[in-house]
Amino acid sequence: MTITSRRFVRSAAGAAFVLALAVGCGSDTEDPAQPDQPSQEQDAGEGSGASDGGGSSDGGAADGGAATSDDGAAASDGGGSAAGSELPADADLASTELPIPAEDAVQRALDAAGGGDVHSITIDHDRRNGWEWEIEIRNDAQEHAIELSAISGEIIEHERDQDDDGEPAVDIADPMPYAEAIELALGAQDGRVSGWSLESDDDRIHYTVDIIPDGSNDDVEVEVDVETQDVRIDD
Incomplete structure (x- = not known):
């Protein structure tokens, strides 16, 4: 091979090497036309x-x-x-104070009736209304039968009638407070006090205290005379 031919071969090889380097570097360089990828x-x-x-x-x-x-x-x-x-239905009235006590209930009933004389008052538990007071008041020959909640004091029912039986008025404080009547009744019959009433009958004023003996579902009525303090169990 002549000197000229050898120089041509070396020149071509060098150009190929430079081209290869350029291609390799280009592959490591990011293409500015492409957006950055996260x-x-x-x-x-x-x-x-x-x-x-x-x-x-x-x-x-x-x-x-x-x-x-x-x-x-x-x-x-x-x-x-x-x-x-709301008090449970089996509350013992001998040891439980009602939210609306008897004195308050009487005053609310008198206000609803427009005054008058109280002739009976009863407290017991009603399945529909819970604990309620039932109070009878007479004024001007008109009788008012008023039921009110012993929990809220709300009037549940107010009925009016012209009937007047002539029975004397009653007083829950005189001559015998209801707490004393309950105590006397429990002295004659042990158990839970489930209700009581104060009323007049044949000119005799008395309490009737309902007591459920332990282990029984039936109540026993115990009458207490407010004048004589005599106690009698109603058989």
Whole structure:
């Protein structure tokens, strides 16, 4: 091979080597025409952010649920306090104070009737209305039969009649308070006081105390005369 031929071969090989280097460098260089692509770490971060957002949303829902639950609990408590104010049907009136005591009930009935004389008063438990007072008042030859809640004091029923039997008026404080009548009745019959009444019958004023003996479902009526303090068990 001549010197000229060898120089041509070397020149061609060098050009090929330079071209190869240029191609290799070009492959490592980012194409400025292509937009930046997020890395996997960025993707993971954004996914975590979305998850956090979902967590915040879930947390909001959870908070909302908790608030609803709290509101429900508050309503339940309010009901509990309202239901709590309601005495059970098996309350013992010898040891339980009614929210609306007898004195208050009488005054409310007198206000509803427009005044008059009390001729009977009864406290017992009604299946529909719960604990209630039944009070009879007479004024101007008119009789008022008034039922009111022993828990709230609300008037449940108010009936009017022209009947007047001429029986004397009664007083829950004189000559014998109802607490004393209950004590005398329990001295004759042990048990739970489920109700009582004060009324006049044949010009005789007496209490009737309803007592349920232990282990029994039936009440025993014990009469207490307010004048003589005589106690009699009604068989």
